[in-house]
Amino acid sequence: MLIRTGDNVEVIAGADRGTQSRVIQVDREKGKALVESVNRVYKHVKRSQQHPQGGRLSKEMPVQLSNVMFVCGSCNSRTRLGARFSDDGAKERFCKKCGASAGQISPAHAGHAKK
Ligand SMILES: [Zn+2]
Known part of the structure; x- marks a missing residue:
């Protein structure tokens, strides 16, 4: 998700x-x-302290x-998202259509970094 x-x-x-x-x-x-x-x-x-007028909200x-x-902000189409590790070991979301990053979801981690 x-x-x-x-x-x-x-x-x-x-x-x-x-x-x-x-x-x-x-x-x-x-x-x-x-x-x-x-x-x-x-x-x-209903009429109440918070909504003295009552009515429809x-x-x-x-x-x-x-x-x-x-x-996706890059290719401007609706898409599914994937998750991948970027070169520095951070986990990021990406657009499955154009491959653009859609922001980090966890910070850089040496263990996942590209050697
Ligand atoms: Zn895209």
Whole structure:
């Protein structure tokens, strides 16, 4: 599971299909992600201390991660991600289409460095 908070993703299923947006939060246990302005629902809230007016509150609900795909910043297409060790031994994510790095996921480690 290589999607991270802040990633640009495209929704590939459901009502918001085709929407590109940013990941706000990832729930690794449930395999779901909160994506900005995707899967918005109206929550009806009663009058309370916090919401003195009550009424409807628009908020995002988490979407299944299998319904979103990473959008690569280099080749600008939706793609799958792989993980690999770079020359200095750091682990990084990469685009399976163009091979561009999509950011480090763990710091350099001598044991994994290229000799
Ligand atoms: Zn790419």
